[in-house]
Amino acid sequence: MIIFEKDNLGRTVLEIVFQHSGSIYADEGVAYFLSHMLNTKGTTAKKEKFYNDLEQDAITLNVSVNKEFLTVSLKFLNEKEKKALGFLLELLQYPNLNEEAFEKSKKEINAKIQNKKNDNDYIAAVNLHKEIFKNTPASYPVMGENTENITLDKVKDFYKSLFKKEYIIINGGKDLNLDGLTALFKPQKNSHLFFKAKKSDDIQVYKNVEQSYIHFASNFDADYNKELYLAKIATFILGAGGFGSRMMEEIRVKRGYAYSAYTNNVFKKSYKLLNGYLQTKIENTEDSIKIVKEMINDFYENGITSEELTQAKQFLIGSEPLRSETLNQRLLKKFNEIYLNLPENYYDKELDLIKNTSLEEVNSFISRHPEIKDITFSIVTKE
Incomplete structure (x- = not known):
């Protein structure tokens, strides 16, 4: 190929x-x-x-x-x-x-x-x-x-x-x-490996640090062929969108717990995750973890608002042309379409999918994925 x-x-x-x-x-x-x-x-x-x-x-x-x-x-x-x-x-x-x-x-x-x-x-x-x-x-x-x-x-x-x-x-x-x-290659058909992330006990490592380093993840079993654009919208609102996202607003803006706090989709051929991280003062560690859990639970239970969807659409649609400016960006998109077995010319169609998505569709998507609530935390902190 x-x-x-x-x-x-x-x-x-x-x-x-x-x-x-x-x-x-x-x-x-x-x-x-x-x-x-x-x-x-x-x-x-x-x-x-x-x-x-x-x-x-x-x-x-x-x-x-x-x-x-x-x-x-x-x-x-x-x-x-x-x-x-x-x-x-x-x-x-x-x-x-x-x-x-x-x-x-x-x-x-x-x-x-x-x-x-x-x-x-x-x-x-x-x-x-x-x-x-x-x-x-x-x-x-x-x-x-x-x-x-x-x-x-x-x-x-x-x-x-x-x-x-x-x-x-x-x-x-x-x-x-x-x-x-x-001519050097004699490719043979191989099956790919897939791993499903499982909820585990939280992990804490104690070191002589001045702040806590918090990473977390849960399984996110989105369907690449039907739900990728919905996952992009939902996670943008939850924590991938920087300022204005729920994660940044709750962790940084309202409480000043962290300079940055993010949640992203990590969608690979071998696994699919809702993944996030933040750094905070030692004394804010437990409260930060509690806030993340509550935020993701509320996200699943109640979905997003009409205002959040409008803002997400404006940003994603407005910024997408910037992600196709360079040759490398366009080639990467073509590679992902093939590697992830996405529908043909998926990225050419994704903007229209986002533009035409309703609030009900996004919230229905979120409600189909209770697995995102099964979060595992990994923390490096001071005892």
């Missing part, structure tokens, strides 16, 4: 998205370990000098991974097309996956993991996923929590598996001849 959009700005972006190749499709930390080696250890012939060659030609080549897929991104000026594609093929075919490179990556990743122990938002978010996705591959962070069980053979095996995965290629800018690239 290739997604293409032409522009005449003289530069091209090419992304290969390997499906079923995120962290949930490998042993803990292995997918991230491979991405780190591809980003820092170069090729068998050039080692780290490979990246100097890229820099000299102003070519950017990066590998990233999330829970669901691994992405290889290439950006270059059009006159560097031949060189850029050559570098891409060189890295894909001859990555430097030897023992020395492995040990260097292991040290560097361990240092990153150690640094994350000082990131309190990260700790709260990781602990939250550990609980709501307990005993599943979705429970551990993409980077993993240690490298003890990662071996070079596991990394090599995962690298080899990429060439058998289904893929989506995103080509923006110049229409490229990708026959040499696609």
Whole structure:
């Protein structure tokens, strides 16, 4: 599958998205370990000098991974097309996956993991996923929590598996001849994993901190084909809309408990969440949690008001054109339509769906999702 959009700005972006190749499709930390080696250890012939060659030609080549897929991104000026594609093929075919490179990556990743122990938002978010996705591959962070069980053979095996995965290629800018690239792949049909978040006991970690870091989530089983735009409206009003949203008004404006407080939809192929976070003073922790619970319960029980719907429509319809201004934004929308199996040209139709939505439709949607009330909290605070 290739997604293409032409522009005449003289530069091209090419992304290969390997499906079923995120962290949930490998042993803990292995997918991230491979991405780190591809980003820092170069090729068998050039080692780290490979990246100097890229820099000299102003070519950017990066590998990233999330829970669901691994992405290889290439950006270059059009006159560097031949060189850029050559570098891409060189890295894909001859990555430097030897023992020395492995040990260097292991040290560097361990240092990153150690640094994350000082990131309190990260700790709260990781602990939250550990609980709501307990005993599943979705429970551990993409980077993993240690490298003890990662071996070079596991990394090599995962690298080899990429060439058998289904893929989506995103080509923006110049229409490229990708026959040499696609010839590397022999995709096989794979089923995707799905995890349902489960209500769990709240998690508290005590540290010497000056404020509390509060993350929370619940399952949000919205139907992508029929309810995505309704979820966008509802959650915008609840907490995704910043100032004017219920979360911000109750937590910051009325009580001054936090500088920011948000609730968002996190809709993936492998899970669906109502997700939120805030930071507050230690003494306001319990009250903030109570307010969030009451707010979401009231949201479910009573829905939204006509005034809230009007304001949400005005913002969403007015701001949507800004989300389609750049080539990258348009390509991302096309990718999401395919990856999430949305109706064809869904995003072209979404504005009309939002514009024509009634108060009754939104409130009926909210009333169909009592699962959003089953919130789990993860807190880093001071004892």
